[in-house]
Amino acid sequence: MVPTMAQPYPPGGRLPARPDAAKPCPACGDLVGRGYPTCVTCADRVDTYWRADWAALLEGEGVTEGAPEERELATLVLADDLGAHPWTCLDWAMRLVTCPLCRTELGTGNPGCMSCANADQNRWAWDHAAVPKTMTRNEHALRLAVATLRAARHRRKSVVAFWHLSLPFVLAGATPTARQARRIRTHLLANRHEDLAEADSLTAMAILPDLPWRTPTP
Template identity: 55%
Template sequence: MTKAAYLSGMGLPAPFPPGGRRVPRPEAPVPCSNCGELVGRGYPECAICAERIDDLWWADWRALLDAERVQTGTDEERALAERVRAASVGAFPWTCVDWALWLLTCTVCGGQVGSGDLGCVDCAAADGARWAWDHQALPVAMTPNEHALRVAVAGLRAPHRHRDVAVAGWRLALPFLFAGELPTTKQAQRIRALLLAGRYAELARCRDFCAMAHLPDLPWRS
């Protein structure tokens, strides 16, 4: 008997409840009516992109609020966020773990917990701790696409903590990750090389990972 089955039989919640599955994903990337980019590429600055992407997280947090009979925007919600942050790995959906961090303010740097100043040790610790969920849940309770989606959103919420090429890669990928796609290792390596070559604008015109990875070399680099 698996641990999840045992806990279920005891009337206890199973570990690593999945996240981000209450809201349907688009079948393919679509243009944003606000910023004109593919939905997600303007995240988090574009209000429409942010709303569409964050809905995956909000739906799970809303369900937790309802289960706990807590109202949003209250001290009780912040107390719940602290409880989620302090809980053992796998006690809550990864989306709820992220939302809890987004609600909390770092007492050291004043930013969002896990997304504050680059030199903030507390934020670095909180950001590092969240990924234990992924490492222990993959591939059963979390798909590779969900992991990549989580990484991209976390990176775009704290671009100052990452290299420019990584941020550009997440921005390019997010619309396709949102639609359920995932690049192969070779595709990701090729796209990164093209980004390093300064070809973001050309990559942004592509409509899937395959097209980006097969963008031809410039004549003088062939």
């Protein structure tokens, strides 16, 4: 199979334009992305960045979407050299392949499934080995958010909640800093999900004032 591009580690997720701001979903009413992956509209808006690259790969290989050859192509993509395809195509191929051990979407099984664990490890190897600027910090955050939410039942509740709340802003181009992530998770541990959900940005979530009984004494 011919690689999608001669360039090693071709970038992904850049064909459709990103939204300029987080906006309400017409289906679930929350900000677009917060219903991912159960809300069909949220899932469609988020997955469009993966689907666009996968569609380009299908066209280049002369494969029809939904045909048996598509799953065969997915298997080949996963077996190909690291960096031969955009990270979005690697992720989409994992969705099309069923784990031979736990029979779930590859990479979303429980932590004890070695097949899912190996696939997930290979997924993140792309991020670490890619050349500079091939993947932005925001794209890594978007990838991490979606991967976490697709395997939510096997992730810590606080981590799932963090990405659930943050995804609309990440989708619009924002990237949580380490400090923002710590603050938001602290608020989540304080059961302030509703307060966080009302904030209109990552910054606004992070700067929520501490509750009086949790404010450290001088």
